[in-house]
Amino acid sequence: MTEPINTNLVMICGEAIAGKTASLRNIDKPEGVMYLNCEAGKRPPFKNLFWKEGIVITDPYQIYEGFQAAEGMPDIHTIVVDSMTFLMDMYVSVHVVTSSDTMSAWGNYGEYFRNLMQQYVAASTKNVIFTAHVEKILNEQTMQMEKRIPVKGALAKNGIEAFFSTIVTARTMPMDILDKYKNPLLNITEDDLMLGYKHVFQTRLTKDTIGERGMRSPMGLFSIPETFIDNDCQVLMSRLNEFYN
Numbered sequence: 001m002t003e004p005i006n007t008n009l010v011m012i013c014g015e016a017i018a019g020k021t022a023s024l025r026n027i028d029k030p031e032g033v034m035y036l037n038c039e040a041g042k043r044p045p046f047k048n049l050f051w052k053e054g055i056v057i058t059d060p061y062q063i064y065e066g067f068q069a070a071e072g073m074p075d076i077h078t079i080v081v082d083s084m085t086f087l088m089d090m091y092v093s094v095h096v097v098t099s100s101d102t103m104s105a106w107g108n109y110g111e112y113f114r115n116l117m118q119q120y121v122a123a124s125t126k127n128v129i130f131t132a133h134v135e136k137i138l139n140e141q142t143m144q145m146e147k148r149i150p151v152k153g154a155l156a157k158n159g160i161e162a163f164f165s166t167i168v169t170a171r172t173m174p175m176d177i178l179d180k181y182k183n184p185l186l187n188i189t190e191d192d193l194m195l196g197y198k199h200v201f202q203t204r205l206t207k208d209t210i211g212e213r214g215m216r217s218p219m220g221l222f223s224i225p226e227t228f229i230d231n232d233c234q235v236l237m238s239r240l241n242e243f244y245n
Contacts, residue, residue, distance in 0.1 A: 007244040008127040010236060011084070011161070012201070013134050013149055014170035019199035020131040021045060021082055023170060023231040032077040034126075036066050038087040051076065060091040060112060067120040078127040078237075084160065085133040088113065088151055106153050113155060117163045127237055132160075134169075147209075166217045166240065168201040169209075170231050178228055185229035185239075200228045201236065218243065 012020050025046040027033055035044075035054035048054060057063060063081060070076045081087060091109055099105035121128055132149045151160050161167060174197050178186065192198040203222040205215055221243050222229075229235060 008237060008240055009121060009164065009166065010128075010233075010240070011130045011132060011149075011164040011167040012170055012233070013132045013167060015134060018170040018172060019231040020133075020170045022199065023201070023233045023236075024080060024082075024129070026232050026234045027078060027237075028234055029077065032075050034066060034070050034073075034076050034079045036063060036079065036081045038063075038081065038083060038090060040086075044082075050080075057087070057090070059094055060087055063087065063116060064120055067124055070126055071124070076126060078129065079124065080129045081131070083131040083133060085150065092152065109152065110154050113151075113160065129233060129237075130164075161216075164216070166221070166236075167215055168203050168217075168236065169215050171200060171202055172197045173200050173202075173228060181225055181228045183223070183225040183229070185226055185235055187230055199231045201231050202228055 012023060014020050021044050024033075024035075024044065030049040031051055033050040035048075035050040036057055037054045038057045041056040044054075055062075055066065057066075067079065070079055088109075091112055095112075096102060096105040096109055134147045135150050137146055137148055137150070149160055150156075175188070175193065178188070178198060178200070186200070188198065202209065202215060203217060204224070204227045206227060209215065221239065
């Protein structure tokens with residue numbers, strides 16, 4: 001027996017206004033993107049041409065319904081969940097704090113996420129893109145500050161990053177650092193030069209980012225010069241498709 005696996009699964013994490021949602025702007029055939037908006041209907045920072053211009057999620061279990069519906073829709077090629085952070089916070093608001101049995105509800109919180117990843121995402125035939133916010137958290141074992149995707153309950157021990165083999169970090173980087181990482185996937189525009197910084201994806205750890213829990217990819221997916229690339233989901237998904245197929 002073989003278990004289903006989705007190789008076109010990515011997590012884009014980063015701090016606020018780092019370019020996570022903006023990185024979706026160039027996805028090919030945007031009308032084939034099922035955009036599941038978990039952030040109170042906040043519009044993307046670009047003209048939204050996604051299928052039905054996105055679906056506003058008001059109950060976390062609607063995400064399950066979205067994945068199920070997409071499997072019967074051949075024109076849908078990509079599912080975006082924006083963002084995982086708001087989705088899990090929503091679960092707490094809708095299903096934990098309102099429960100008469102909060103202990104049981106917290107158990108369901110962890111089970112909800114595991115079912116999402118192991119039953120719906122793993123079996124999906126679509127590209128799947130999650131976004132998530134990060135925050136600095138003290139690792140009490142090493143007494144060092146780490147950047148990780150915040151999550152509550154038992155899920156915090158291993159972290160939701162453990163469910164992803166490809167995680168990139170959206171961030172703004174100054175030009176003097178990017179000059180050391182010239183590569184065909186990093187295109188410096190006149191606007192970037194004028195501002196003195198660029199919104200990028202960081203694909204690999206550096207000595208300055210050892211404390212970041214995420215940021216991982218299959219060996220050989222990105223070279224050292226490709227540590228920083230354009231914050232463009234289409235570039236990222238094309239590389240994954242080339243790597244696996």
